[in-house]
Amino acid sequence: MQAMNSEELLAFLAAVGHAQRLRIIKELATGTLYVSELARRLGVSRPLLYMHLERLEKAGLVIGRLELSDDGKALKYFELAPFDVQLNVDTILTAARLDGADAQRDGSGEAGKHSPKGTPQ
Amino acid sequence: MQAMNSEELLAFLAAVGHAQRLRIIKELATGTLYVSELARRLGVSRPLLYMHLERLEKAGLVIGRLELSDDGKALKYFELAPFDVQLNVDTILTAARLDGADAQRDGSGEAGKHSPKGTPQ
DNA sequence: TTCATGTGTAAGTTGAGACTGACAGGTGAA
């Protein structure tokens, strides 16, 4: 898995760092499932599950795809995306370094991207 | 770093998965600091910083120690604890497996430790 | 004594994320 910047790393960590979402990952580890079935297995409401799946998808941990079953029903399947992140001080420092590089690339001069105040006071 | 059960893994991930705490780790990566100084550098209130440091310490990411400075002042120093966690599906499944083993060991018969309902309905 | 420095904590507010319930829409089968 490629190196992430702080924002991506944070999205990833925040996504995994939640009990329900860990359970979702465990369940999806057994194979691809559609939303309603997954909700039933976990004993979780479907709208809630949607929120978690959305979060996991944004962080790149799961992939969703709408499929038509044999009998014509639409089923939203989710499968686990392969991920492997080494987490130590270096990972974090590297992410921070990437932020700087990102800012160099897309902004002209790294003017405050996340914090509107720029440098801390 | 040894294998963690779900609870420990969750504490770890939730601790790191927060922007402010990532900043704390980055700052501590440059060396040991005492709380007030760290608060100044990060532009964060001291009570707030305490909360974050507490969280990080419980997750085993930092270590705090009270020291007496030359001029007799008590300073609470924090330093980064070495940590290195590989995060992938196996890590998560292994954590879940450890939960079961833990339950075997300390309870008589794995009766619902986290979820009071036991098996999902 | 007063000031500037530090630790530690209690009490309150706030805001975001987690969660519920209800809806609108689609399909195929009885």
Next chain:
DNA sequence: TTCACCTGTCAGTCTCAACTTACACATGAA
């Protein structure tokens, strides 16, 4: 037509972590 499935989303509530303000208490130096 009704039922049993499914998807997708809205509008709320609720809970808890995050955050602020304020305090009590030490120390050494001016």
